Amino acid sequence: MRYGTAVLSAILLVGCGAGTRGDQIGFVNQTKHSDAQLWAIWSQAQKSVAASIYLNPLQAGKASAEMLPGDPRAVSVNPNTLEVEPEPDIAASALVAATGIIRADPTGLIACPAPCSVSYAPAYSQYDPALVRYAASWEASESNFDYLLEYEFENQILFALGYDLRWR
DSSP states (O other), X not given: OHHHHHHHHHHHHHHTTTTSGGGOBSEEEOSSSXXXXXXXXXXXXXXXXXXXXXXXXXXXXXXOOOEEEOOGGGGGOOOBSEEEEEEOOOOHHHHHHHHOOOOOSSXXXXXXXXXXXXXXXXXXXXXXXXXXXXXXXXXXXXXXHHHHHHHHHHHHHHHHTTOOOTTO
């Protein structure tokens, strides 16, 4: 009878969608880095948001900094099948043609789709489905990679907590 109960429970769980991508905590890791490293960066992002929140860094120099006290709920937010993957850097020739900005290859930038407030960025986040994309050239530098992902993971946490991310 126990075997039949276990089988029935498994069928019910599958039938209810348990175990689908949207229900799993963790990362869809497409990086050259370990899941353990992504979790360490996520943990640092949680601590950062719990300590203080800078809501408008993209307006730096154009508007007063909107600094908020930390949100202790951040430490309980987990990634929900957050896809993390590199994207090839935009070529320097394409960047100069599109923007007039001159940079050497690799540029460290990728196209940032709407609703981004900039056309090109080192990385960006989307929230449904949850994903972080970053310029592939950032993978080569551990400290820069960690810093870049921490910022994007902060965005994912802030979104989950209901903050306005228009200027992040």
